[in-house]
Amino acid sequence: MALLARRNLFHDRIRFAVTLTGIVFALVLILIQFGLFLGFTTTTSNNIDHSHADLWIVFHAVSYFDTGRTFSERKYYEVLSTPGVQQAEKYMQDFARWKKPDGGVENVQVIGFHPGSGLGEPWNMVEGDALDVKLEDGVIVDELYKGKLGVQKIGDRVEIGDHRARIVGFTHGIRSFTTSPFVYTSFKNSLNYTNPQSKQDDVAYILIKVAPNFTLDQVQKNLRARLTDVDIYTSAEFSRRTRFYWMFTTGAGLAVLTAALMGLIVGVAVVAQTIYAATMDHIREYGTLKAMGASNSYLYRVLIEQAVWSAVLGYAFAMVLAHFIVQSSERGGALILLPLSMKIGMLFLSVFMCIAAALVSINKVTRLDPAMVFKG
Amino acid sequence: MTSLAARGKVITARGLSKLYSEGATQLRALADVDLDIYSGQLTLLLGPSGSGKTTLLSILGCILRATSGSLELLGEAVTSLPEKELPRVRRQTIGFVFQGFNLFPTLTATENVELALDIRGIRGKAARRRSDDLLCEVGLSDRKDAFPSHLSGGQKQRVAIARALAGDPPILLADEPTAALDSTSGRAVIELLQRLAHRHGRAVVMVTHDPRVLSYGDRILHLEDGRLIREEAAYAMPAIVSHVPARHAIPGFPDNFSAEF
Numbered sequence: 001m002a003l004l005a006r007r008n009l010f011h012d013r014i015r016f017a018v019t020l021t022g023i024v025f026a027l028v029l030i031l032i033q034f035g036l037f038l039g040f041t042t043t044t045s046n047n048i049d050h051s052h053a054d055l056w057i058v059f060h061a062v063s064y065f066d067t068g069r070t071f072s073e074r075k076y077y078e079v080l081s082t083p084g085v086q087q088a089e090k091y092m093q094d095f096a097r098w099k100k101p102d103g104g105v106e107n108v109q110v111i112g113f114h115p116g117s118g119l120g121e122p123w124n125m126v127e128g129d130a131l132d133v134k135l136e137d138g139v140i141v142d143e144l145y146k147g148k149l150g151v152q153k154i155g156d157r158v159e160i161g162d163h164r165a166r167i168v169g170f171t172h173g174i175r176s177f178t179t180s181p182f183v184y185t186s187f188k189n190s191l192n193y194t195n196p197q198s199k200q201d202d203v204a205y206i207l208i209k210v211a212p213n214f215t216l217d218q219v220q221k222n223l224r225a226r227l228t229d230v231d232i233y234t235s236a237e238f239s240r241r242t243r244f245y246w247m248f249t250t251g252a253g254l255a256v257l258t259a260a261l262m263g264l265i266v267g268v269a270v271v272a273q274t275i276y277a278a279t280m281d282h283i284r285e286y287g288t289l290k291a292m293g294a295s296n297s298y299l300y301r302v303l304i305e306q307a308v309w310s311a312v313l314g315y316a317f318a319m320v321l322a323h324f325i326v327q328s329s330e331r332g333g334a335l336i337l338l339p340l341s342m343k344i345g346m347l348f349l350s351v352f353m354c355i356a357a358a359l360v361s362i363n364k365v366t367r368l369d370p371a372m373v374f375k376g
Numbered sequence: 377m378t379s380l381a382a383r384g385k386v387i388t389a390r391g392l393s394k395l396y397s398e399g400a401t402q403l404r405a406l407a408d409v410d411l412d413i414y415s416g417q418l419t420l421l422l423g424p425s426g427s428g429k430t431t432l433l434s435i436l437g438c439i440l441r442a443t444s445g446s447l448e449l450l451g452e453a454v455t456s457l458p459e460k461e462l463p464r465v466r467r468q469t470i471g472f473v474f475q476g477f478n479l480f481p482t483l484t485a486t487e488n489v490e491l492a493l494d495i496r497g498i499r500g501k502a503a504r505r506r507s508d509d510l511l512c513e514v515g516l517s518d519r520k521d522a523f524p525s526h527l528s529g530g531q532k533q534r535v536a537i538a539r540a541l542a543g544d545p546p547i548l549l550a551d552e553p554t555a556a557l558d559s560t561s562g563r564a565v566i567e568l569l570q571r572l573a574h575r576h577g578r579a580v581v582m583v584t585h586d587p588r589v590l591s592y593g594d595r596i597l598h599l600e601d602g603r604l605i606r607e608e609a610a611y612a613m614p615a616i617v618s619h620v621p622a623r624h625a626i627p628g629f630p631d632n633f634s635a636e637f
Contacts, residue, residue, distance in 0.1 A: 004491055007482035288478040291439050293467030293543070294495045370439040373474055374430045374551050 005305035008282050015281075019274035023314025024321060026267020027350055031322040032336060033260035034346075037253060039335030044177040044246040045239040047093075047111065051120045053207035054216055056238045060229045064245035065238070066109065066178060068093040068204035070195070075227055079206050082222050084214035089114040090187050091205040094194035095180060099159035100150030107180040108149070108160065112190025119207040122184040128154050128169020133186045138168035145181040146170075160193040175335050177246055264353065271314075271357035275307060279361035283368065290370035299365045303358045311354035315347050386546055386579045387413035387436060392445035394431050394602070405431040406442070407602040413581055415546060418573040418592060421583045423599035429583040430551060432599065436581060437470050437549045438462045450546060467496055471540030473550035473569075477532040479524040485511060485535045486520040492542035510538040514568060530561025537568060548572060550582040554589055566592045 010016055042049070048056065048065055057079060059069040070092075079088045092112030099105055113120035113133075121130045122140050132138050139160070141149055151158060156167045160183065176182050185193065187203075195202065210219045216234050223232045233241070247253025279286070286299055326336045394406040406428045413419055413436070421429045434440035435447065438454055439462070447455045449469050457465065479488050489507040493499070498506065511520045514534040524532055533553055540548055550569060554562035566589045573580040573594070582589070590596065598606040 003487060004480060004483065007480075007487075011482040284478065285480050288474070288480075289491075289495070290463070291437070291466070291472055292492055292495055292539075293463045293465075293470075295463050298495060371434050373439075373472070373478055374434055 002305060004285075005302045006309065008278065008285075008302075009306045009309055012278070012281070015274065015278060019271065019278070019310055020314050020317060022270030022274055023267060023310055023350070023354065024318045026263050026270060026353070027314060027318035027346065028321050028325070029263030030260050030267065030349070031318060031338065031342075031346055032325060033256050033263060034342060035322070035326065035336035035338050037247070037256040037260065038337040038339070038342065040177060040252060040256065041243040041247055042337060043175045043335055045242045046174060047120070047182070048235055048239040048242060050123045051091075051207055051235060052209075053089075053119050053235055054210040055208040055219060055223070056233050056235060057206040057208065057223065057227070057230050058233065058238065059204075060231055062231070063249075064242040065093065066242075070094075070202035070204050071230060073201040073203055075230060076203060076206055078226050079208065079223065082219070082226055084211050084219035084222055085208055086211040087117070087119065087209035089117045089119045089207045090203040091120045091207050092187055092190040092194060093204045094190070096161040096183075096193045098149060098183070099162075101156065101158060102150055104150060106149060108183045109176060109178065109180045110160065110190050110193045111182055111184045112187040112194075113184065115186055119209065120205075122169075122171050122174065122182075124172045124174060126170050126172045128167075130169065130184070132168035133184060133189065135166070135168055137164045137166045137189060138185065139165045139189070140169040140171060140184040141167065141181060142174045143170040143172055144175060149181060163192045165189075165193070173335075264349075267353050268357050271307075271310060271354050272360050275303070275310070275354070275358050276360050276364070278306070279303065279364060283364070284373065286365045287368055287370055287372040290365075290368060291373045296366055300362050303361050303365065304355055307354035307358035308351055311350040312347075314354070315350040318346075318350075319343065384415050385412050386415050386450055387411065387581075388446075388448040389436070390446045392432070392435060392442045392447065394428070394435065394440070395443045405602050406435070409445070409599075409602075409604045411597070411604060413547070413579050415579045416573055416577045417594040418570050418580045418582065419595045419597060420590065420593035421581065421597050421599060422585075422590075425585075427599040428602040429599050431602075433549050433551055433581065433583050436547075437472060438465050467543055469545055469547055471543065471545040471548045473533070473536050473540050473548065473553045475552040475555050477524070477529075477536045477556075479532055479535055479539075481524050484521050484523055485516060485527065485531075485538075488524070488535055489539045489542055492539045496543050498542075506542070507538075510541050511535070513541070514538045515564075528561065529557045530564050533557060533561070533565050534568060537565070537572075541572070546578055548578050548580045550580065552583055552585060554584065554586050559588065562586065562588060 045065065057075070059071045062069055073090065076088060076090055079085055092110065094110055096108055096110045097105055098108040115131050115134045126143060128140065130140065133140060141151065146152055151167050154167050154169065158165050174182055210216055220232050289299060322338060326338060329336055389409060389411040392406055392409040393404070396403040396405055409432060421432060423429050431440065435442050442455060446453065449465060452465070454465055480491060483491060486507045489510055490503045493503040493506055508520065511517055514537050516531060516534055516538065519527060519531055527535065553569065554565050557565060569580050569582060570592045572578050596608045597604055
């Protein structure tokens with residue numbers, strides 16, 4: 001059975017190449033679309049996921065990270081005196097205008113954090129140190145955006161919101177989901193860049209580390225009892241809200257998921273067509289098997305084995321191609337993530353897709369009249 | 377012609393009829409056929425095109441259901457068996473040999489035979505040994521690794537016979553196995569089928585149009601318009617092989633018939 005399945009599949013190499021091409025095309029399409037989706041969702045919530053904070057205090061009804069509205073700094077002191085709060089840090093997020101050395105202007109997203117606090121700091125530092133933002137006008141950007149922001153090295157000078165700024169470090173791989181790159185600086189500097197005319201006592205977020213003997217739920221309740229006009233989320237909750245907003249409220253995620261679904265449908269159609277054509281080419285052989293006494297389940301196993309072979313080989317080629325595409329796109333703005341769980345899931349999806357495609361052929365051989373072997 | 381094997385009745389058919397429906401029209405392919413087939417005999421089914429030979433062979437082989445009548449194979453009433461039981465009956469009881477060989481072109485001779493064993497759950501070394509034995513029995517030991525495309529017509533048919541013997545079936549059904557073969561190959565095949573009947577005690581039923589094989593049959597059953605019109609024993613046939621008058625004893629017998637392979 002296994003031998004027949006393999007021989008029939010591999011015998012016509014051109015047909016098999018067409019089958020594999022269809023499967024690879026479909027799988028790469030699905031992999032890249034899901035990888036993009038995962039990359040997008042990860043990017044949207046990157047700052048939350050890497051904040052090391054247990055809880056986020058946000059202005060009431062703020063639905064995602066990038067629209068942080070400011071509220072009075074007084075709440076920060078109320079937080080500090082709340083039972084169960086081990087550490088609380090002020091955190092700023094706002095958009096500002098970045099004036100490049102050559103005079104060009106870009107929008108940036110300024111992130112203000114407390115250097116050395118361990119909460120809300122930039123990660124993946126490749127040049128400089130996060131503590132260097134303590135220096136006057138010190139800022140950190142991602143090396144991905146060097147060209148866009150017109151800077152090349154530590155010490156380069158620019159202007160943010162008509163205030164001077166100096167590059168003190170670079171990160172690697174911190175992409176922004178919006179077109180505005182992140183600029184990390186101290187909370188104090190960030191107020192100058194984002195809201196120079198304000199009373200300088202606002203915060204966009206308060207990041208909290210919960211004391212060891214308290215649960216997140218307990219501290220959330222304690223904070224809710226004391227604070228008004230703010231919401232208190234765990235990092236996971238706020239991350240989820242942010243991702244959900246970008247992926248589903250804006251339609252960006254739906255577009256990517258729809259493309260992935262289209263890939264799946266195209267894949268099933270292509271594989272179904274090629275496996276069906278291969279079955280029809282060998283239909284007399286299936287009739288002969290039936291006449292010889294092979295049960296339908298025996299024939300199904302032949303077809304399913306062919307489908308599984310197609311799936312596994314198609315998957316292997318698709319993974320190689322997808323990795324090549326991912327590596328090629330790494331220097332671009334889009335992040336495509338292919339985690340191990342997705343790779344394993346794709347293997348199962350490939351097998352499922354090919355078996356689903358084989359159902360048309362299975363239906364054909366089920367209805368096959370073995371008496372056909374006596375005809376011509 | 378005397379069988380060396382003991383003769384037992386392996387097929388009992390009574391009142392077999394087959395109607396094909398095409399819209400409002402009904403075509404009677406078989407009409408009330410009574411038939412007994414014995415082990416150790418080569419039985420030839422003879423008749424013009426459309427006489428019902430292949431339909432009868434298909435019903436005897438349990439791949440077609442009779443519209444009415446009863447059929448017993450080795451004492452088992454197969455007409456009353458559910459559809460899903462018929463593959464088992466075919467595996468255990470019947471071997472098929474087809475006019476067009478129906479070998480699997482992507483498998484070697486050995487693998488073709490092993491596939492028939494695989495269907496019966498025999499795999500690995502046991503299958504390889506049995507396959508070698510069967511190919512040896514049909515005289516193809518030296519061609520066992522050849523693909524069908526590299527075999528002559530006669531060799532292909534002998535591989536098909538080896539495959540049909542894989543399940544050691546008591547009944548062998550052959551549909552015009554010599555029709556596509558030259559005289560030498562045809563003789564080798566019919567002699568092989570005869571040997572399988574006489575020496576191994578199998579019941580071999582063979583549909584044929586081929587007058588060259590008539591002298592090899594133990595019984596000749598004549599079908600016409602779906603009816604079994606006449607039966608002849610082999611000893612009545614020698615005249616057919618060598619004398620012109622006997623040709624006319626068989627309906628549809630060609631005038632330019634040559635008795636020699």
